[in-house]
Amino acid sequence: MISIKDTINISALNHLYSELDQQNAASRLDLSMGLNLKFNTFSAFVCFIQFIFTWKRKANAGSIILQKRAVTYLDVEKTVREHTGFVISVVGWKNGIFDADGNDLKPHFKKANAILLKLFQESKWTKSSYRAAVLFPAIDHVPPEQGLFDLFYIHSRSTNTYNLAPESAYELLTLNLIESTTENNEALKVYYSKIAGELKGVLFELFENTHKFARKSSSGDSLTPGLRGVYSKLFNFEYKRLRNFTDNSPALERYFSEIHLRNPESITGFRNVSFLEISVFDSGSGIVRVYKKKELIGKSIDDIPIGDEFTYLIEALKKNNTSHKGILGKESRGVGLYRMMEIVSKANGFLRIRTGRLDLFRNFLSVPFYEPRNDTFNYSLFNWDSQSVIATQLQDVSGTSISIIMPCINPR
Structure with a gap:
């Protein structure tokens, strides 16, 4: 046990x-x-x-x-x-x-x-939230009328099918997320409402990714149980208590130190740190297993060197790289993180990805994302513990979690 x-x-x-x-x-x-x-x-x-x-x-x-x-x-x-x-x-x-x-x-x-x-x-999401945290799930191993909700999917009654909602429909998800997490903090609600368009873009890109790649295993088998979703939580605490919220992570401590130095007059006072966590998770096969599924047929992820897994993950993030065929067989965009990295970088945010044997992050304050560039450096990710670009092998995990910090910076 x-x-x-x-x-x-x-x-x-x-x-x-x-x-x-x-x-x-x-x-x-x-x-x-x-x-x-x-x-x-x-x-x-x-x-x-x-x-x-x-x-x-x-x-x-x-x-x-x-x-x-x-x-x-x-x-x-x-x-x-x-x-x-x-x-x-x-x-x-x-x-x-x-x-x-x-x-x-x-x-x-x-x-x-x-x-x-x-x-x-x-769709009573505010009532389903708990202490500035809200969960928007999609349950894949039950009938869709029980597990797929209208924030993510549109039900066609004529064909009795559930199709992924277009990005425009994710405005409602975004508004519900902001309302649920900032219910007791009007100032932060106003701040995040002003960047609702950017949040909507992030939510759509990341959840669309789970729809394409995480409802089944990389070999096409159904996943039972299967769970995907969005989780968001508002953090608002005194700066002196930072380590209680960072688990002594050097990556997070450096990031929040930079935030604090650049923005001494936060919306909730000089001594406070405020940010919104937006996480998208799934129980699928993981980014690399999906991206390199042909090469991994009959193999375990442990059969490839950790350096190769790291390289494959970076490749998967690049614009136009894909393992998925779009409409009419045309190549769709890659794993779906190119635009997310643009948005989070412009917001001076922070990114963490846990997938396969990798636990990676990027502090966009220190290493911004440059939109025109599609080279490997522009997609750099760093190991969570060592802060190095040299891959460190961890225990293999199921699924993928992508978590971002959208900080509250100098609102007026």
């Missing part, structure tokens, strides 16, 4: 991946966790989702055990409202969810999830 502590950050998740790799593949592997998990650091929640899927894809994955005796419906309702319970139940449903006494918690989760799903289906 692997036990998850209540405070979730990137360091804790890396430790859990090491534990996962060391487990006996022949033994049933249960996952144990508390009811009150805390995600105080940038990108922690979506990276937690990746870990849950990485565990679930193991052949010996067992049940989810909640570390409390006699868990009640109210306990379950709370963790579902916090989004954590919803995610773990979607992923772990088949093999069961139990409390410390061995009681089956599926009836409680079924009832609590139904309430949250009803809010999703009725």
Whole structure:
């Protein structure tokens, strides 16, 4: 059994991946966790989702055990409202969810999830949010009328098909995201509403990417369970407490130091740091497995050198590089990150990508993105821990998470 502590950050998740790799593949592997998990650091929640899927894809994955005796419906309702319970139940449903006494918690989760799903289906996103965080999911292993919501998809009643909504429709998603995360902070709501067009572009590019590449495995097989989505959270804290929110990451600390030096008069006061996290995640095969699927037929990702995986990822980001055929067989744009990098760079933002064996970032304050250039340097990414452009091999993860920081800078 692997036990998850209540405070979730990137360091804790890396430790859990090491534990996962060391487990006996022949033994049933249960996952144990508390009811009150805390995600105080940038990108922690979506990276937690990746870990849950990485565990679930193991052949010996067992049940989810909640570390409390006699868990009640109210306990379950709370963790579902916090989004954590919803995610773990979607992923772990088949093999069961139990409390410390061995009681089956599926009836409680079924009832609590139904309430949250009803809010999703009725587009009551502000009500579905929790403490300045909101989750917009797409569930691929259930009937589309249950798992695909109208912020992302348009239902054609004549053909009973669900098609990805055009970019113009993502204005509603953007407005709901801003409203849900800034509900109790009017000044930040006004600030992010002014850049709603840029946020819409980022959301469309990233979610379209999951639609094209992450609904099935790189070999075309259905993924059960399969979950994609957008997660956003507003961070607003005193600068002196920075390390509580960065997990002592040198990359983040340097970025926020630069933000602080350039923008001493933030909207919420000299001593505050304010930013919006926008993360898009999926449970697919990962960027490199999709981009190089022909070369990887019959192979594991571990069969290629980590330096090659790093190179392939950079190639996949470049404009017009693609593994996907568009309409009428014409080449569509690449993995979909070219425009996102333009937008985030102009906003002086920050990017993090966790996929395959790579954990990479880019601080666009230090290394801006130059629109006309399509060379490798313009797509440079750096290792999360070492801050080097030389690839560092980590444990292989399921899916991809792409997290960006849109900072609040010198509003007037």
